[in-house]
Amino acid sequence: xxxxxxxxxxxxxxxxxxxxxxxxxxxxxxxxxxxxxxxxxxxxxxxxxxxxxxxxxxxxxxxxxxxxxxxxxxxxxxxxxxxxxxxxxxxxxxxxxxxxxxxxxxxxxxxxxxxxxxxxxxxxxxxxxxxxxxxxxxxxxxxxxxxxxxxxxxxxxxxxxxxxxxxxxxxxxxxxxxxxxxxxxxxxxxxxxxxxxxxxxxxxxxxxxxxxxxxxxxxxxxxxxxxxxxxxxxxxxxxxxxxxxxxxxxxxxxxxxxxxxxxxxxxxxxxxxxxxxxxxxxxxxxxxxxxxxxxxxxxxxxxxxxxxxxxxxxxxxxxxxxxxxxxxxxxxxxxxxxxxxxxxxxxxxxxxxxxxxxxxxxxxxxxxxxxxxxxxxxxxxxxxxxxxxxxxxxxxxxxxxxxxxxxxxxxxxxxxxxxxxxxxxxxxxxxxxxxxxxxxxxxxxxxxxxxxxxxxxxxxxxxxxxxxxxxxxxxxxxxxxxxxxxxxxxxxxxxxxxxxxxxxxxxxxxxxxxxxxxxxxxxxxxxxxxxxxxxxxxxxxxxxxxxxxxxxxxxxxx
Numbered sequence: 001x002x003x004x005x006x007x008x009x010x011x012x013x014x015x016x017x018x019x020x021x022x023x024x025x026x027x028x029x030x031x032x033x034x035x036x037x038x039x040x041x042x043x044x045x046x047x048x049x050x051x052x053x054x055x056x057x058x059x060x061x062x063x064x065x066x067x068x069x070x071x072x073x074x075x076x077x078x079x080x081x082x083x084x085x086x087x088x089x090x091x092x093x094x095x096x097x098x099x100x101x102x103x104x105x106x107x108x109x110x111x112x113x114x115x116x117x118x119x120x121x122x123x124x125x126x127x128x129x130x131x132x133x134x135x136x137x138x139x140x141x142x143x144x145x146x147x148x149x150x151x152x153x154x155x156x157x158x159x160x161x162x163x164x165x166x167x168x169x170x171x172x173x174x175x176x177x178x179x180x181x182x183x184x185x186x187x188x189x190x191x192x193x194x195x196x197x198x199x200x201x202x203x204x205x206x207x208x209x210x211x212x213x214x215x216x217x218x219x220x221x222x223x224x225x226x227x228x229x230x231x232x233x234x235x236x237x238x239x240x241x242x243x244x245x246x247x248x249x250x251x252x253x254x255x256x257x258x259x260x261x262x263x264x265x266x267x268x269x270x271x272x273x274x275x276x277x278x279x280x281x282x283x284x285x286x287x288x289x290x291x292x293x294x295x296x297x298x299x300x301x302x303x304x305x306x307x308x309x310x311x312x313x314x315x316x317x318x319x320x321x322x323x324x325x326x327x328x329x330x331x332x333x334x335x336x337x338x339x340x341x342x343x344x345x346x347x348x349x350x351x352x353x354x355x356x357x358x359x360x361x362x363x364x365x366x367x368x369x370x371x372x373x374x375x376x377x378x379x380x381x382x383x384x385x386x387x388x389x390x391x392x393x394x395x396x397x398x399x400x401x402x403x404x405x406x407x408x409x410x411x412x413x414x415x416x417x418x419x420x421x422x423x424x425x426x427x428x429x430x431x432x433x434x435x436x437x438x439x440x441x442x443x444x445x446x447x448x449x450x451x452x453x454x455x456x457x458x459x460x461x462x463x464x465x466x467x468x469x470x471x472x473x474x475x476x477x478x479x480x481x482x483x484x485x486x487x488x489x490x491x492x493x494x495x496x497x498x499x500x501x502x503x504x505x506x507x508x509x510x511x512x513x514x515x516x517x518x519x520x521x522x523x524x525x526x527x528x529x530x531x532x533x534x535x536x537x538x539x540x541x542x543x544x545x546x547x548x549x550x551x552x553x554x555x556x557x558x
Contacts, residue, residue, distance in 0.1 A: 005216050005217060006030050006031060006032045006215070006216070006217035007024065007029035007030045007217060007219065007550070007551075007554040008020070008021075008024050008032075008217055008218070008219045008220070008221055008550045008554070009031075009032055009034065009188055009189055009215055009217035009219070009221070010032070010033045010034070010220075010221045010223055011034055011035075011176050011220065011221070011222045011223060011224050012033075012034075012044070012223035012224035012225060012262070012515070012517070013033050013035035013037070013041070013043070013044060013170065013172070014043060014044025014045060014046060014224075014225055014515060014539070015043060015044060015045075015046035015151065015152060015155065015515065015536065015539040015540065015543065016223040016514040016515025016516070016539040016540075016546075017033055017035075017221070017515070017543065018033075018043065018152070018155040018156055018159055018543070019514070019539065019540050019543030019544050019547060020223060020512075020543040020546045020547035020550070021033055021155075021159045021162070021168055021547065022158050022159055022547065023543075023544055023546075023547025023548050023551060024547045024550060024551050025158070025159065025162035025167045026158070027548075027551035027555075028167070029167070029550070029551050029554055030166075030167055031162070031167065031168045032169040032170075032215060032217065033159075033168070033169070033170050033171065034171045034174035034176060034189065034215065035170075035171075035172055035173075035174065036173065036174065036176075036194060037172065037173070037197070037257050038172050038173060038198065038199065038205065039170065039172050040198075040199070040200055040201045041255075041257070042152070042156060042170070043148075043149075043152030043156060044225060045225065045228075045255070045258065046148050046151055046152050046536055046539065047148050047149055047152050047201065047359065048148055048202065048254075048255075048358050048359055048360070049147065049148035049151070049357075049358070049359060049536060050143065050147055050301070050355075050357050050358060050359065050362065051143060051144030051146065051147035051148045051151050051359065051365075051536065052122065052124070052143055052144070052536065053106075053110070053117065053141075053144060053533050053536055053537055054102050054141070054142070054532070054533035054534045054537050055102055055103075055107050055117075055142050055533075056069070056070060056073040056103040057069055057070070057103055058107055058142060060117060060119055060120075060121050060142060061121055061138070063119070064120070064121060064453070064454055065454065066121065066138050066139055066453075067138070068140065069103075070100065070103040070104075072137055072138070073099050073102070073103065073140070074095075074096060075137075076135065076136055076531060077095050077099055078092075078095070079132055079133055079134060079135075080125070080135065080526075080529040080530070080531055081095060081525075081526055081528060081529065082527050082528045082529065083095075083527050085274075085275070087274040087275065087523065087524075088524070088527070090492060090493065090495075090500070090505075090522035090523060091274075091275070091523055091524040091525050091527065092522075093495055093522065094493075094495065094520075094525040095522075095527075097541075098521065098525060098537070098538065098541050101537075101541050102537060106540070109540075110154065110540070113154040113155070113158075114154050115144060115145075115146075115154045116144075116145045117142040117143060117144055117145060118142070118143045118144075118145050118373075120143070120455040120458070120459055121140065121141060121142055121455055122139055122142075122455070122460070122533075123136065123139035123140075123141065123323075123450065123453065123456060123460075124136065124140075124141045124301070124532035124533060125323070125529075125530070125531050125532045126304070126321075126323055126325075126446070127319070127324060128324065128328055129318065129319040134325050135324065135325060136531050136532070139453060139456075140533060141533040142533065143365065145365065145368055146365070146366060146367075146368050147359040147365055147366040148358075148359040148366075149359055150368075151536055171215075173193060173194040173195070173196060174191060174193060174194075174213060174215075175192050175193075175194055175207075176189045176190070176191040176224075176261075176262065176265065177190060177191040177192060177265065178190040178191065178265060178268075178269075179220060179222075179265060179266060179268075179269040180214070180216065181270065181508070181511075184508070184509060185508070185510040185511075186220040186269065186508055186509070186511035187216055187217070187218075187220075187510060188214060188217055189214070189215055190213070191212070191213055192209045192211070192212055192213070193209070193210045193211050193212070193213050194206065194207060194208065194209060194210065195208040195209070195210055200292075201292075202255045202292040202293050203255075203292060203293065204255070204293055204294060205257070218510065218553070218554045219510045219511070219512060219550040219553055219554060220510060220511050220512070221497075221512040221513065221514060221546050221547070221550060222262055222266055222499070222511070222512070222513040222514075222517050222518075223513070223514050223515045223517060223539075223543060224262035224515075224517045225258050225260075225487075225516045225517060226254075226258060226260060226486060226490070226516035226517065227258070227259065227260030227263070227487050228252065228253060228254035228258045228485055229252045229254050229255060229256050229258040229259060229484065230258070230260045231250060231252075231484070233260050234246070234250075234279065234484060237276040237277050237279065238279065239277040239278070239279070242277070242327075242331070242528075243327065243330050243331055244330065244331055244334025245334055247334070247339035247481075247482040248339055249339050249340070249414060249481060249482070250281075250295075250481070250482050250483070250484055251285050251287060251295045251296070251297035251481050251482070251484070252293065252294065252295040252296065252297055252484050253282065253285065253298075253483045253484055253485040254484065254485065255292070255293040256293050256294055260487070262517055263490065263491070263517060266491055266499065266513070266517075269508070269511070270501050270508055271491050271492070271499045271500075271501065271508065271511070271513075272499075272500050272502040272505075273489070273490060273492070273523070274489055274492045274519075274523040274524060275488065275489025275519060275523055275524035277489065278487075278489040278519070278526070278527070278528055279484075279486070279489075280326070280485055280486035280487070280488050280529075280530050281330065281483060281484050281485055282326060282482070282483040282485055283326065283329045283330050283333055283341065283480055283482060283483075284299055284300040284301075284322070284343075284480050284483070285297040285298070285480065285482060286298050286299075286300060286389060286393055286394075286395045286396075286478065286479075286481065287393065287394045287395055287481070289388070289389060289392040289393045289394065290392075297483040297484075298356050298357060298358055298361060299356070299358075299485075300343075300354055300355075300478065301323070301354075301355040301356070301357055302322035302323050302353055302354060302355075303323065303349070303352065303450075303456075303460045303461050303462065304322055304324070304353075304443065304447050304450055305345065305349045305353055305447055305461065305462050305464070306322050306344065306345040306353070306478075307343065307344040307345065307430060307443075307467065308320055308321065308322060308329075308342070308343060309342040309344060309418070309426065310332075310333065310336045310338070310341055310342075310416070311336055311337075311338035311340060311341065311342070311413060311414075311416025312416050312418060312419055312422065313342070313406070313409075313418040313419050313420075313422040313423040313426070314422055316341065317332060318442050319442070320332050321442075321443045321446055322343065324446070325529075326529070327529050330482070333482075336416075338414065338415055338416045339414070339481070339482050340413075340414055340416075340479055340480060340481050340482070341479075341480045342409060342418070342477055342478065342479060342480065343476075343480060344405070344427065344467065344475065344476070344477050345467070345475075345477075346465070346467055346469075346473060346474075346475060346476065347473055347474055348462050348472040349462045349472075349476075350386065350390065351380065351381060351462075352459075352460065352461065352462040353461065353462055354382060354383075354386045355383075355386075356383075356386060361385040362383075362385070363384075363385070364383075377458065377459050390476065394412075395412065395478055395479040395480070395481070396476065396478055396479075397409055397411075397412065397476070397477040397478075397479075398474050398475070398476055399474060399477075400473060400474050401475070402420070402423065402424060402427065402468065402475065403420060405475045405477050406418050406423055408477065409477050409479070412479050413479075427467050427468060428468070430443075430444075430467065431466040431469075434464055434465060444464060447461060447464055448464070451463070486516060486530070486535055487516050487517075487519070488519055488520075488524055488526045488527070488528070488530065489519045489523060489524045490513070490516065490517050490519035490520075490523050490524065491513040491519070492505070492518075492522065492523035493512070493513050493514075493518050493521065493522055493523060494507060494522075495545070496512075496545065496549040497512045497514055497518070497521070497542060497549050498511065498549065499511040499512060499513050499518075510553070512549060512550055513542075513546065514539070514542035514543040514545065514547075515538070515539040515542055516538075516539070518542055520534070520535065520538030520539065520541075520542055521538060521541065521542040521545070525538060526538075
């Protein structure tokens, strides 16, 4: 090896990059990670996450009486993904490989690194109402004890240990502008060294340039993330025919550095990008009253009880219940001609059912505070961060009666006018169904089904009650905005994470990709819809795959 040359150059210091570096250094390979942000941002978006992980047939599931299996999970995955393109060959193969990993090896792999999960398994993306349709048939969302920072820690620490021994180098403020390809093979990167930055994690940084740089390696692994804060690219690739018009008002669930630059740079080097139109945006976004990055958004992860209304106060059609089918709900909202909707709920519901996405919004679990976490479940009142949004957030209305609530909603509306009589009719009709333990209302059926699961009954789903019952007040309305988050398409890769060209799926020698830039594997492992808890896991699985493949590729040339 020439002086200054590495076995692998990893572009991006997020979770997938850390996992790849961990695998390479564990195999004794010399690695350099380059990233345009400063060291404070090590771990990327994963740090901000709630730390949800998709496991299948886990001990936590079995203890709660959940009967899961590879066959059920893979069926759910395929039904949700809806693979229907010739380019879906590799995404489909990645999907099977990932579900096998989540069933048989993922939990032990993370457990050996020191990661633990909480005992209650969450039920995300509960589905569109058909066994053959979208959604998780059973709860599979395992919350990391320590949330996103803990997921990052278990990979960051071994990489930092490798840094102290000289096996790994971390070079921050290095913005890659070009992949070096010589004789058809990737052999390094070129770019610009940016001015030093001391901004805290997530805060937008300067793009002022100091000087050019070039770094060479035997392999290059692109782990640079998606396009979640690049609204121009999102608008360009937004699937209007499938989801509806691009929102006039969108808020960002990811920091400003999530710009998608490496997609075009990789394409210029010959990489094949597929499924550009497959994106994952949420419908339950709220403006952060204490923002870190521009247009900073927080997602409400709701339980199933809130009444979901459009911009005029009309109830969204089945199966658009909170937490059931993200893409179907997106279509329903955008088809109204507006880019926002409303939850109406009670104090009882917000106390039991509202969780805010993000590690910083859940300090008890992030800080591994057992007493605080138990207090969240046992104590009356909503968690402190939820209470802060209710009091200070721009999207919340709190009122003692329905007329006052609707008046407040109309003060916050962006073009739509909530009709009081329409809302009253919807609420009263729903409340009349509460008198019996059964009803014709499909949402109440779903709530009853959810409460049959012990985890939901204990921690996530309020006992059904009348929204207009003063004993459960005050009333709360939340304006829900469209929130950008994940890119489901990306660089096409084979099962060794090798980046493929458009010509006969030929791999580009020396070039690998992992994480969101590769659609979490294959160029779109999720297809059109995600089952949740799969984004961190996708970074881990694809990063592990890329790191191990690059380690093998460099073993014969050392």
